[in-house]
Amino acid sequence: MNQRIIFTRYIIIIFFVIFFFRLWQLQLFDGEKFKNLSEKNRLRIIKTPAPRGIIYDRNGIPLVKNIPFFSVMLNPDELDSIDTSKLADLIGIKEADLIDKIDKQRSSPFVPIKLKIGLTFEEVARIEARKSDFPGVFVDTEVGRNYLFGKTGAHVIGYLGKIRSYQATAIDLKELPQDALIGQWGIEAVFDKELRGMPGERIIEVDAIGRELRLIREVSPIKGKDIYLSIDIDIHKAIEESFGTKAGALVAIKVDTGEVLALESLPSFDPNVFAKGVSYSDWIMLINDPKKPMLNRALQSQYPPGSTFKIIPAIAGLEERVVNNDFSANCSGNLSYGKWNFGCWRKGGHGLVNLHRAIVESCDVYFYELGKRLGIDKIHKYAYAFGLGQKTGLELIPVKEKSGLIPNVSWKEKNKRLPWYLGDTFISSIGQGFVLATPIQMANVTASVVNGGFIYKPSLLFNVKQPSVKIDVAEESLNTIKKAMAGVVNEPGGTAKGAISQTVSIGGKTGTSQVVGKKKGLVAEKYMDHAWFIAFAPVEKPEIALAVFVEHGGGGGAVAAPIAKKAIEAYFKGKLENKNDKNR
Structure with missing residues (x-):
């Protein structure tokens, strides 16, 4: 028994001697070799x-x-x-x-x-x-x-x-x-x-030179x-071509879902400049460009919407029963109020016009009379119900959407410290003065008028229908406005002949936003009025509604309406091509 214990002890001693000898050998003779190897290999x-x-x-x-x-x-x-x-x-x-x-x-x-x-x-x-x-x-x-x-x-x-x-x-x-x-x-x-x-x-x-030796994990x-996305890039291309060198924006909306079919702001910028990190000099050049290519005019440019706004007091007048389609006003070219004279865009006047013809021919005097009957607070009520004076809620980081402005009596007292005058109502009734709107707001208003009074939060995702809110207006009132807007394009005397299309029936409303400080005789672009046009198509069963805004474009009918026509035709051309592709 004692011999076994002694033998075992000798075995253990021999093992440790060999172990320590090998350890000593590695450190003394091979240490530098393994040190070099470890330093050359890296994770x-x-x-x-x-x-x-x-x-x-x-x-x-x-x-x-x-x-x-x-x-x-x-x-x-x-x-x-x-x-x-x-x-x-x-x-x-x-x-x-x-x-x-x-x-x-x-x-x-x-x-x-x-x-x-x-x-x-x-x-x-x-x-x-x-x-x-x-x-x-x-x-x-x-x-x-x-x-x-x-x-x-x-x-x-x-x-x-x-x-x-x-x-x-x-x-x-x-x-x-x-x-x-x-x-x-x-x-x-x-x-x-x-x-x-x-x-x-x-x-x-x-x-040491970066060659991969083995994969650890x-x-x-x-x-x-x-x-x-909900947008149609072919519509965007048509918009860009139609605008040419002009600045402005176009927003198109699918009327039954709130999907944004197009949202183009011009001039634009090339995102490829940013793709690998924009240089400081390129960024400074972009933000200092006087044409402001980084400004999203569709959401951030707010201007008086001009006569495109007239559909709001028209709906308010019908709903409040202060007018009907038989009520007429005599336009002699101006309306006098005290020492003030409020003119119509047609110097010779429109003569006797009812609501339908007042929209078709865009008679200012009729809407002065209508505004007088309504009062600004009722106009404010209906404008706000259709989404004006508030953000639509479309999110496009980092763009901060503008809310526009729909004034009323209390707003002027609070912000201007002045009373509201009847003259303010006249000017507001034709979309001038304090009234401000963005292109996306006016596109949404148009969609709500032609879809039966439903207002959607605009969406940029394809086939995503947003929740809607039903505006408390009679279908008959909306149909009256739709019929008049169809007349703006298609009836004699209408102000938007430039929107007549051989492809699809279009309805719309022209508008001109007056430039503050415009001087008689000056023809430079910066003194020209801004051009607006809101539109929908087809007239029989609307699918698309849009708003066009052209900075210093001049008349809405001559400049903005043809751009809207091109965008609408691009939409229906694309639909037809997609249908043909599916049938092949």
Whole structure:
């Protein structure tokens, strides 16, 4: 028994002797060898970007495309061996800028530092060829964005941009790299989280010159969700072509759902400028451009709507029974009130006109009389019921929608510290003076008039019907207005002959917004009136309603109406083509 114990002890002693001898050998003779090997091999964490979801129009036409773009990266644990002067020359930036980038991103020994984005193929080839001279430097492939229609529809689609300092603390952005691209404008921003998907990750072991030795762990990225918009890009193209060099906006709405078929603001901007990060000089040039391409005129330009507003006091008059279609007013070209003279746009007057003809011919004097009978507070009541004087609620980050203005007695007392005069009512009744509206508001008003009195919150998503509110107006009153608007385009004396189409029947209402400070004899564009036109089609069973606004365009019938016609025809042409495609 004692011999077994002694034998066991000898075995254990021999084992420890061999173990310590081997340990001593490794440290003394092979230590430097393994130290070099361990220093040459590094772990690298590579974020694998998720393919961003594609944005389509209502007909399935892709509006964006994912494209690869290349960045040069530096593994942080190789910083001590890097000659920053030579590296700066290699990648084509100043050494001071390179050092600044390194200092700002030097947060983790495992997270590579991004030195330059948007490399050309020539730059990629040059860096790869000299990889062995710069340990830890490698080229990374990321996912960028190509906006296929350039400026067309840019205010809706939006663009990607780098994470800004105030966004970096957001919960859903904390895990993203500092210079990651996220949605900063338009639909790209509104649905950024859905479009972005979930990035993947690869943890690999590499040698001193960045060659991959083995994969430690991999998590695959999850593609972002595709988004189908309600807009029709072909309508947008027709709008852009029709506007030419003019500034303005057009909003078109599907009357039975509230879907936005088009929302174009001109002049526009090219989102591809922002796709890989806009330069400071380009950004300054955009925001200082006197034509204001970054301004979304569809939601942010609020001007007197002119005679397009006349449909509101017309509905109010019918509902309040202060007029009917038999009530007539005699227009001699002006209406005198005390020492003031309120003129009609037609200097010789319209003669005796009823409500129908007053809308068809846009007689101002008739609406002075109607406004006098109603009073401003009743006009305010019906304008507000149709959504004027308040935001529609359409969200397009970072655009802040304007609410417009519908004045009344208390508003003037509070904001102007003045009483309300009858002359104010006259001017407000024809959509001038204090009355302000945006193109999207006037499009929504038009849709509500022709869809039976339902007002929808506009939506930019395809086939999504928003909840509606029924306005408390009689169908008979709305039908009277629809009939008159059809006459504006199609009857003798109508003010919108430019909207007559051989493709579809169109109804509408012209408007001219007077420019403050307009001087007699001055013909420069900045002194010209703004042109408005609201429209719907087909007259028999309306599907589309829209509003056109042209800055300093002149007359609504001559300038805005033809643009509306082109947009409406583009919509029905697209419908017909889609129907034919399905029947093939």
